[in-house]
Amino acid sequence: MPRKIAIVGVGLVGRGWSIVFARAGFEVALFDSNPAAVAGAPSLIRQSLDKLVTHGLIENADTVANRIQPAQTLGRALEHAEYVQESVFEDVAAKQNILTAIDANVDSATLIGSSSSGIPASAFTEHVKCRDRCLIAHPVNPPYLAPVVELIPAPWTSRQTVHSVRSLMESVAQVPVEMTREIEGFLLNRLQGVLLMEAWRLVEEGYATVEDIDRTIKYGLGLRWSFMGPFETIDLNAPGGVADYAERLGPLYHRIAASRTEHHVWSPELISEVERQRRMMLSADDLTRRMAWRDERLMSLAVHKRDQEERA
């Protein structure tokens, strides 16, 4: 019998997860409380699969698509599933409710990962019997192109759960990173948050345009970041490595941090200004087209990274 995964919540992220598991050979059951979301999913998933074929990232769209099947009820979706990827709205009550329902229907050995972007698992799994089998498995959108997945246990998550979900993610070509304990925003959004806070602030204070701030990442920092992180970056940016870098440039970063101790909320005026500048570069009507363009660029990058890693 093929191994089975249940996707609960079939929006943007749930659809992306279904591709991750189906392309690795799993049978995938889709369940959503909104029947239209399940009904609309196959054609949207198919569009993504066809693009993956065009880029040489999968061989056969039919084979992958046939492994993904809608389920009429949550119970049918969960039946014989070894893992559930919860991907409902980012809302504590919604997540508590769906965990209650999953708990009532799930097999005794099934593991449950939540796609939650920032709500820790302790906020919505405390009340369920299966809580030692629950953790956060936070992806990047779309998960079939950006493989990192953050694994964050609640205080009651068992070590075996973390270990097993880590192995499962590795087996489907995702790249798990583990946190030892919960913190709001996890790793990815905390790191992104620091950069975003400074970007908004530099616009607010009139130091640079939105376009030039984006270009600084696009033609600068981001080029390295697609294959190395901030610590490896600085290790290679001083002749004596990271300690040498800290000695040379540490004082600069400490002065920058000291100049930003006061927290600024993004004001409505500032948001309007950033929105005005972005809409001059991209009209609201073109956002969907540009998202598809982004995914195609990510596919080309995935091919490049795969080829580089095969050669390394």
Ligand SMILES: NC(=O)c1ccc[n+]([C@@H]2O[C@H](COP(=O)([O-])OP(=O)(O)OC[C@H]3O[C@@H](n4cnc5c(N)ncnc54)[C@H](O)[C@@H]3O)[C@@H](O)[C@H]2O)c1
């Ligand atoms: N969008 C992103 O970039 C992104 C990235 C990483 C993680 N996430 C997280 O993934 C989760 C889903 O986000 P999304 O962007 O796919 O949202 P979405 O709005 O596109 O989809 C959510 C889906 O959940 C369904 N749903 C809501 N309550 C339900 C219930 N009780 N039972 C079954 N289905 C239910 C909705 O009908 C909807 O189809 C959120 O926790 C979000 O924070 C999002």
